[in-house]
Amino acid sequence: MTGTPPGRPPVAAVPTGAVPVPDLVRSVLPGRRLDPVWRNEAGGLTWRTDDAGPARHVKWTPHGAAALDIPAEAGRLRWLAGRVVVPEVVAVEHDDGGTVLVTATLPGRSAVDPRWLAAPEVAVTAVGRGLRAFHDALPVEGCPFSWTAEHRLARLRPDVPxxxxxxxxDVPDVDHLVVAHGDACMPNTLLDDDGRPAAHVDVGALGLADRWADLAVASWSTAWNVGPGYEDLLLEAYGVERDDARVAYYRELWDASP
Known part of the structure; x- marks a missing residue:
């Protein structure tokens, strides 16, 4: 995500300056040019390469980054394949320093690409519509993953008061059970050249949950990424009226989670 909610340091962003490349990352794509595209809050890094072969994204996480479980994300991507548009898993490797996930690069640009930041109404609308399509497409029955409030409460950060x-x-009753994205912030929706939702990325927390677990964070992320005044537009694009109680609950849960 770009920007972070109150209480979290704003460290997730496009890297600047020199970015050391771990040996494991070089080993999975030897000889390829690696362009850093993202650094997340847990110290994980993502590179893109599109020279001398098929375009790939490479996500690396250091050992000990509990919030970034690459094997879990790979399993979710494989489960999603054929149901919604997500990156294809190419390889998962690990060494003493960390774990790497290689995926096929999808067409489209993040909703926070400069092109779409210059057209925030288009980007926010696409994220809302894309999230609704994501929820509608995925079967609750048979989903092997959980992101329910109860599941997350067992994994709160140790410093939570x-x-x-x-x-x-005091968990709210479930409004509507869906297969939730788990990190439905704006950067994780890709848009096509016409500004329509095209794909989703960063699904490592995906699982069954109330739709407000996603909606609370997706709408919140509009403030971090494009500024105030767009939350209701996202909810309108999704097709739901704002539920203040559930929004407040799931934002607090998000801020208390790893």
Missing amino acids: AEVRARLG
């Missing part, structure tokens, strides 16, 4: 834990223990 007792009063926050107590509030979060």
Whole structure:
């Protein structure tokens, strides 16, 4: 994501300056030029390469980054294949320093690409419509993954205050159960050249949840990425009226999660 909610340091962004490439990353795509495109909050890095062979994205995470489980993401990508448009898994490798996921690069640009930041209404509308299509396309029955509030409550950050834990223990009734994206922030929707939702990326937390687990964060991310005033546009594009209680709950849960 670009930008972070209150309480988290704003460290997720396009890397600047020299970015060391781990030996594992070089070994999976030997001889290829690697252009860094993202650094996340847990120290993980993503590169893109499109020279001398098929275009690929390479995501690397250091060992100990509990919030970034590459084998889990690879399993989710394989489950999603043929159901919605997501990157194809090419390889998963690991060494003593970390784990790497290689995926086929998809056409399209992130909703926070400069082209779409210059047209925020188009980008926000596409993210809302894309999230609705994602939820509608995926079968709840048979989904082997969980992202329910109860599942997440067992994995809160250790520094979360007792009063926050107590509030979060009062879980709202499920409005509508879906296969949730798990990180539906704006950067994780790709748009085609006409500004329509084209694909989704970064699905490592995907699982069954109330749709508001995604909607609360997707709408919140409009403020981090394009500024205030766009939350209702995203919800309108999705096709739902704002539910303040569920929005507040799932944002607090997001901020308390790893």
